[in-house]
Amino acid sequence: MMLALAMSATIAAVLAVALYRQWQRARNLQRQLRAAAADLEHLQKACARLAPAGVVQSLVADGIRPDVGPTAERKLATALFVDLVGFTAMSERLEPEILLRIINGYYQCVSDAVDEHRGHVGSYVGDGIVAYFGAIQPNPWQCDDAVRAALAMRASIRDYNAELAREGLPTVAIGIGIDQGPGLAGLLGSRARREYAFIGRPVNLAARLQALTRVHGTDILVSEALRTELDPGFILTPMPATAVKGFAEPVVTYIVEGHSAHVDIAEAPKTSARSSRDSSA
C-alpha cells in the first residue's frame, strides 16, 4: 500500500515537473514570438526611414511577387545636390582614417540639415549627396524648406570647420545646387536591388548648379524656376546666364546670401533617447 502510494506520488511529481517544463517552454516560445513580432515591426519602421511607409509595404508585397516591376509616380519635388569641394585632392593626400573622420562629419552635417527641414536624403554619390523635398509626402513649402536646409548646411559646416581646425585637421568647403520641377518618384532599380529615388530634370540641373558654384565662387546656387517660388525674404544675388552641359539654353542662377528675417522653431535638445523610462502619469 505504502509502495503504491509512493509510486503514485513519484509519478504525479514527475508529471508535474514535465507539465511545468512544458508550460515554461510554451511561455518562452510565446516570449520569443512576441520579441520576433516586435523586431519585425521595428524593422518595418526602420525601413520607413529609407522609403515611405506605403512604399515599404508594397516592397514587402513585391518580395513575394517577383514578377511585379518597380512602381513610381509623377511628382513635383525639389532636388538639392551637395558636394565637397576639392575632395579628390584631399583623398589623395590624407590617411584613410582621417579622411573617414572628415567625410563622416560632413555627411552628418548635411543629413541633419536635410532631416531638420523635412527633406529626405536620397543617395550618397561618392562625396556628393542628393536630397529631395516633397518627393515622399506632399509639401507645398518644399522650395523654402530646401533653401533653409542649404543655409543650415552652410552654418553647420562653418561650425564643423572650427572643430576640425581645433583638431589640426584640414577644413572642408561645399557647393550646393537646388532646382524644383516635375519628375518621377518611387522605388526604382532592378528586381535585385531597388531604392527610393526621384529622377528627372530637377536632379540633373541641381547637380549642374552644384558644379557651377565653383565657377561663380559661391556655395549655394538656385535656379530661376526655384527663385519664383521662394519666400521674398531670402536675399538673392543674380548671376549671369551660363551654359551648362545637357541644357540647350544658358541657365540663369541666383546666389543665396541669407534670409532677412528668419523665424524658425528650433527643436529643443533630446530629453531621452527612448521613452520606455518616461515618467508615470
Add this chain to the structure above:
Amino acid sequence: MASALEHVAWETCLVDPQPDRALEAYARRKTGIPVRSIRYFTPVPWLARAVIDLHPEYGLLMHLDQNTADLLTLIVSRENSCRFCYAAQRALLWGQGMSEAHIQRLEQELSAALAPRTAAAIAFGRTQSRVGPAAAGDARAALRNAGFGEEEMKEIAFTVAVTDFLNRAHTIPAIPARPLERMPDQFLPRLLRPIINRIIERHRSRGQSAPLERAPSHPYARLIERYAGSPIASALGRTMEEMWASPHLTRRCKLLIFAVIARGLACDVCAVEIRNALEAEGLNEPTLARVLTHLDAPELDEIDRLLVRFARETIWFDPAALQRRARGLRDRLSVPQLIEVIGVTSLANGICRMGAMVMGHS
C-alpha cells in the same frame, strides 16, 4: 503585454498635470473610470472635455459597428505612432475582456483574413493618416464598393478624424504612455479586470438620434450640419464653439493654424471655409496668400508667425522630433497658450481630414 510601439522614441512630458476636480469628475461620469491624462489639458477646459466628448466609444456612433470603430482607432493610432492612444486602446480592449492573444491576432490579421468591409474601413483609415484628403475621393469610392452606406461612411470619417485629433493631442505634449502600456501586466489591474470590464460595459453606449439644437454660425458649421440628427453634431459643434471662443489664442491665429493645415493637406473645401472666416477677421487675400505660400507675412504678429510654422509640423511627423519642436515653443508661450496650440493644431488635423471626406472631395 508587449506593445508594438514601445520602441518609438517618446520625449519626457512637456506639461505638468494640473488636477481639476470638476473636469475629472466629468470624465469619470462619462467613462466610468478615472481618466488621469486629462489633468494635462485642464488649463484649457474645451480640450479636456473634447478628449472625452469626442471619443467614439461613448454614445456617438449610431450606424458603424463598434468593433470596426475600435479596430480603426487601434490601427490609426499605430499608423500615427501615438504610443499613448495605442496603449490606451489596447488597454481598453483588454479591459473589455479581450485576451492578449485575441488582440495580437486582431493586429496580425489586419493584412490577411479581414472581412472586405472591415478591410476597406482600415484601408481608408490608413490612407487618411498617410496621404490625407488628397486620396479621399478614391477611399470614399472604395468604402461604397465595400457596401458601406452614407451614414456609416460619415461615422468612419469621424472615427478616423477623431483618432487623428486624439493622437496629436497626446503625442505633441508627450503624455506618458508607460503606465498604460504596463497596465495589463500589473497585478492590481489584472485582479480588478472583471470589475473594470463591467464598469466599461456599463458606460459604453451606442448613439441615439439627436436633433441639432441650433444651427451653428462658426467656421465649419457646414461640417456640423452634415451630421445633423446624429449625436456627433452636437458633440462636435460644442467642441468647435468652445474652441473658437477660448481666450488663450486669438481667433485669427486659430484660423491661420487651420488654414496652414488645410493647405498642407491640400484640402480645397477646407481652404474655402477658412478663407471666408479670415476675410471676416480683416486678413486680406494677398496676406493670406503669402502666409500660405511662405508661412510668413509682415502683417503677422510674433505669436502668429511662430504658430503658423509650428502648425505645418503637425501634419506629417516623427513623434520625438515633433515633441522637441513643441518644447521649443515653451519659453515663448504661457502654459494655457501652449496647451491651446496643442488642441487647435490637433483638432485642425482631424477636422480638415474629416471635412474633405464629408463636405466634398478635395
